[in-house]
Amino acid sequence: MPSPKSVRNAQTQHGEGSSVDVENIFLHRFMLSVEPALDVNSIGGQDASASSARECVWFHSVTDNASPEKEDPEPPVLLTKEPSAPEKRKAESTEDESNSKKPKLDDEKDRKIKRPGFSDERYDETSYYFENGLRKVYPYFFTFTTFAKGRWVDEKILDVFVREFRAAPPEEYGRSLEAGKLTVNNEKVPKDYKIKHNDLLANVVHRHEVPVTSQPIKIVYMDKDIVVVNKPPSIPVHPCGRYRHNTVVFILAKEYNLKNLRTIHRLDRLTSGLLLFGRTADKARELEQQIRTRQVKKEYVCRVEGRFPDGIVECSEPIDVVSYKVGVCRVSPKGKDCKTTFQRIGEDGDCSIVHCKPLTGRMHQIRVHLQYLGYPISNDPLYNHEVFGPLKGKGGDIGGISDEQLINNLISIHNAENWLGVEEEIKADVKSTVDNTVQREIKAESVIAASVKELNVDASTQTCHEEPDRSYDLKKSTSDPHCHECKLNYKEPEEKDLIMYLHAWKYKGLNWEYKTELPDWACKTKINYEEL
Numbered sequence: 001m002p003s004p005k006s007v008r009n010a011q012t013q014h015g016e017g018s019s020v021d022v023e024n025i026f027l028h029r030f031m032l033s034v035e036p037a038l039d040v041n042s043i044g045g046q047d048a049s050a051s052s053a054r055e056c057v058w059f060h061s062v063t064d065n066a067s068p069e070k071e072d073p074e075p076p077v078l079l080t081k082e083p084s085a086p087e088k089r090k091a092e093s094t095e096d097e098s099n100s101k102k103p104k105l106d107d108e109k110d111r112k113i114k115r116p117g118f119s120d121e122r123y124d125e126t127s128y129y130f131e132n133g134l135r136k137v138y139p140y141f142f143t144f145t146t147f148a149k150g151r152w153v154d155e156k157i158l159d160v161f162v163r164e165f166r167a168a169p170p171e172e173y174g175r176s177l178e179a180g181k182l183t184v185n186n187e188k189v190p191k192d193y194k195i196k197h198n199d200l201l202a203n204v205v206h207r208h209e210v211p212v213t214s215q216p217i218k219i220v221y222m223d224k225d226i227v228v229v230n231k232p233p234s235i236p237v238h239p240c241g242r243y244r245h246n247t248v249v250f251i252l253a254k255e256y257n258l259k260n261l262r263t264i265h266r267l268d269r270l271t272s273g274l275l276l277f278g279r280t281a282d283k284a285r286e287l288e289q290q291i292r293t294r295q296v297k298k299e300y301v302c303r304v305e306g307r308f309p310d311g312i313v314e315c316s317e318p319i320d321v322v323s324y325k326v327g328v329c330r331v332s333p334k335g336k337d338c339k340t341t342f343q344r345i346g347e348d349g350d351c352s353i354v355h356c357k358p359l360t361g362r363m364h365q366i367r368v369h370l371q372y373l374g375y376p377i378s379n380d381p382l383y384n385h386e387v388f389g390p391l392k393g394k395g396g397d398i399g400g401i402s403d404e405q406l407i408n409n410l411i412s413i414h415n416a417e418n419w420l421g422v423e424e425e426i427k428a429d430v431k432s433t434v435d436n437t438v439q440r441e442i443k444a445e446s447v448i449a450a451s452v453k454e455l456n457v458d459a460s461t462q463t464c465h466e467e468p469d470r471s472y473d474l475k476k477s478t479s480d481p482h483c484h485e486c487k488l489n490y491k492e493p494e495e496k497d498l499i500m501y502l503h504a505w506k507y508k509g510l511n512w513e514y515k516t517e518l519p520d521w522a523c524k525t526k527i528n529y530e531e532l
Contacts, residue, residue, distance in 0.1 A: 123254050126245055127476060128468035132492060134211040135235075135468065137245045138476045139486070142207040148199040157184065157201070158191045168205070168484060175482055176203060206480035212246045213498045219256070220514055225283035226276065227258055230516040233272040234498035238263060248275065254466045264288055268364070270381075273300070273504025274516050290509045291361065297508045299532075300356040300366055301345075301522050303501035304375040305384065308344040308352035315340050315369040317396070319362045322403045328382065328410060329364045330403075331372045331396045338362040340369045346527040351378050353523050355532055366502065372396060377501050387413045 126140035152160045161173040161182070176182035177191050181204040184193060195201075215232035222228070229248070236243045244250065252258040261277035262284035278284025290296050320335030322328045329335075338360040346353035352375070356366050367383045370376050374394035376384035386392055387409045389399025398406060469476070479486050503522060506515035518524040 120259065123250065123259075123466075127466065128245070128251075128254075129472050129476075130214045130468055130470055131472055133214055133495070134492060135214045135246060135251075136211045136472075137209040138473075139206055139208045139478055139483075141204055141478065141480075142244075143202050143204050145200065145202045148195050148197060148201060150197075152195045153197055154194050156191065157182070157189060157193045157195055160195060161203070165203075172482060172484065173203075181205075206478070206483035206486065207244070208242075208483075208485045209244060209246050210242045211493060212243075217248060217251055217256075218517075220274065220516055222258075223279075225280050226278060226287070227252070227261060228514045229275050229277070231267055231272055231275045231504075233270050233500060234493075236269045237266045237275065243269075249277075252277075255468070265291055265361075267504055268500070268502075270498075270500035271502045271504065272499070272519060274507050274514055275504070276507065276514070287509065294360070295510055297506075298358055298361075298504070299506040300358070301503045301505050301518065302354050302356055302366065302370070303348065303351050303378050303521055304354050304370055305351060305378045306375050307347065307350075308342065308354050308375050310344065313342045313373065315342070315373060317369065317372055319365060319368050321363060323407050326407055326410060327363075328407070329362070329368050330388075330393060330398065330406075331368060336360075336362060338365055338369075340366055342370070342373075345529075345532065346523050348521075348523050348526075353527060379496065379499070379501055381500070382410075385413070 125142060126138045129136055129138065152164075158170075158173060158177060162170040165173075173182060174191060177189065180188040183189065183202050184195070184199050186200070186202070212234045213232050217232060217235070218230040220228040220230055229252070231237070231248055235251070236247045238249045239247050245254070249261055249263075252261060258277075258279075261279065262281065264276045264278055264284055264287045267273060267275055276287060278287060287296075316337070316339045317331040318333060318335035319329050319338050320332035322330055338358075340359065341357045343355045344352045345355045354370075354375070358365050362368075364383070367377060367380055371380075371383040371388070371393045372395065374391070376392060378384065384392060387406070389397055389401070391397045391399075401409070501521050503519055504516070505518065507513070518529065
């Protein structure tokens, strides 16, 4: 019997119960009013509703699922991948095999091909439109798939979804089973169906994505082997959490017809700047190897609080990942060795413009080292916050609290301060939901984001595949009477929520070098960057 381990977990709904989808955590809590707290495995078990009743969010995340650079680059995946080792399975007996539902798939190759979301058809699931300076995605129906985990075996399917997948209220999963939208091996099953080894679970949902900036992704360089782009802030590199189409890889595929790109390195969602993709497997491996062996010189520019010291400042403090699930790091003797050099190259009011050279590629390295030095990035929503203590983590001082308490505080404080809530809940049926979309259409027709005018239409976009709508098109809108999010009205992110003053400016490897334009906040008219 062929093992499904090579494809299991490639695309799951929102992770396992022991994991936290940081892009969705507060939205899930809002939806699960019947469950006042996360369980022990969901980091802290704090009750978000106690501090912020019925709150929903578009953004920020406490972290991004993609770290800035990694020592060991991984191939891209469609959705967030668990950092833990794959769960071991027990060998099935002949009796188990005879009682289990077999997926109606011919072989291992067909198993992957026939799973929704893996073929080029995924790009046609929905389309984009611009509104109020934001790139938005029309809500769409999407099939989340996952193979059964070992711990789910012999449990009722409804119990598993209610416990493990927190994206919807429990009653919605019951309706999905009754309607045949939640299936096992492509077949409708009753609520009391007991999951078996190797079952392929699929759940059709009405998906709402988070808006991102409407700034264009500009092509810096492109040939048959590589694509180099200037990534705007707020756009994740690849699908993760609540982002799928509003990601760099999907936008490049849909609008530039650049498909099947291979991720070489990553940037945080809020970080802007240079991003490299391989168009061939050989080129991707070559550049990954150069980054892994530290043959690539990387230069960043950032804007920090206060007047940064004169001269070159080197920070070699080890960095430890406090939590992979939440994605937060801090300086700690238990951490991995790393080194960053900094130099102040200009001033802007009470802030300094700093040139950064990370000599290693640890998670959030530049941000954590600047926090440790006492000069955090001025608008860093994570590392420039008193959640790290009165000194905001300067010198490694986090106020005497434990790492576990730091995680709990991060969740509660970001929920209260940095996340936008729901303006109002639409207490209406589908008809009033449609009426609401009509109002949005009228508004969209009168307001077209100024950044749309800046869209690149030069030679780099000659492979354009799909143009976003310049305003909201009601005809492309979909709704689901049982979709909880269709009944919610979200506040939109403001410009300040879509940017962090950290930019990947220049990368130089063996016989190659690329750099991007600098953002306005970098004071490019006051600083002679050519001298650096």
